[in-house]
Amino acid sequence: MEFPKSAMDAFEKLEKVGEGTYGKVYRARDKATGQIVALKKTRLVEDDEGVPSTTLREISILRMLSRDPHVVKLMDVKQGVNKSGNTVLYLVFEYMETDLKKFIRSYRQHGDNIPPQVIKSLMYQLCKGVDFCHSHGVLHRDLKPHNLLMDRKTLMLKIADLGLARAVTVPLKQYTHEILTLWYRAPEVLLGTTHYSTAVDMWSVGCIFAELVTNTAIFAGDSEVQQLLHIFRLLGTPNEEIWPGVSKLKDWHEYPQWKPQKVSTAVPNLDANGLNLLSKMFEYEPSRRISARKAMEHPYFNDLDKTHL
Structure with missing residues (x-):
């Protein structure tokens, strides 16, 4: 899950496609593969160990549910730090038009x-x-x-x-x-x-x-x-x-x-x-x-x- 300088280096943001209560969603291109993905940026409430275990549990549930063709696929999770030094998670989902x-x-x-x-x-x-x-x-x-x-x-x-x-x-x-x-x-x-x-x-x-x-x-x-x-x-x-x-x-x-x-x-x-x-x-x-x-x-x-x- 660790990641070079910024989680965003791996992706080219194309446009913001949504803004929900829980963060921004971008349409982006994976620079390595050229694949179009949906990037969901969420802020984390950290505990002493870094990423809270509840978060990791939620992510593993999402990964497991992603196996179903009728649940949007969580392809990857990247961890980054925003300007204020807070941990940010980028959830990489398949893009649906x-x-x-x-x-x-x-x-x-x-x-x-x-x-x-x-x-x-x-x-x-x-x-x-x-x-x-x-x-x-x-x-x-x-x-x-x-x-x-x-x-x-x-x-x-x-x-x-x-x-x-x-x-x-x-x-x-x-x-x-x-x-x-x-x-x-x-x-x-x-x-x-x-x-x-x-x-x-x-x-x-x-x-x-x-x-x-x-x-x-x-x-x-x-x-x-x-x-x-x-x-x-x-x-x-x-x-x-x-x-x-x-x-x-x-x-x-x-x-x-x-x-x-x-x-x-x-x-x-x-x-x-x-x-x-x-x-x-x-x-x-x-x-x-x-x-x-x-x-x-x-x-x-x-x-x-x-x-x-």
Whole structure:
């Protein structure tokens, strides 16, 4: 992991492609191979031994998850020092040209719908990647279209920004222009649960599914309360009968009482199998929400050619 003078000597920075809460991302060229890569620069909170063991653990998890074709590949890790003398890690990822957010936007701008078979293929790949992470005990906790990288030509989808947010870094500063989106957040998280389960990711998968079909976010709240009300308006206000223990959650209040609507009212152009799968992803009680593995076996995917996925 040690590295000559500066970690950057090995790479030619081409352009900054993103700036998240946890650091900058560059498109860069590896000078030795000519390969285009994505460089993610993260600042470290060091302990007495240098790089914290939590960081090394996170990196080894990322490396292990990289084996899956639907998780963005971590190719290398370089260590450098910035101007202030702090340790900086450069994570070298494979470069993907676009993400699902941009992909959806390109259809929306042309007033087109994404073809149903393309949606099906993307959803299957997403469930497959999520299942791989879950089967290795890793929750993503922030799945959203922006974190799903894509190759436009092959329609290959890969999950990015995995686990890193938790241990590798501290937020550098609050980016005012980048409001942390709540749109894909599960109701139990919005209600302050302390017990995260794999179901939080499956709720996000459901939100992404609906958005692929309609080109717009299904629950677009601008505060946690607003977000919950959007969900309750469509799926009905939950109660102890539907979701045992809901009223004991930390941030539970008395909410307006809405009756559940059919999910098809919000996602009109989805077939019966798709609606059935989506409603299983939108189960209120986390233990009853469909798992990624079960989702892959759902009849919705029966007519999909899975050989190359």
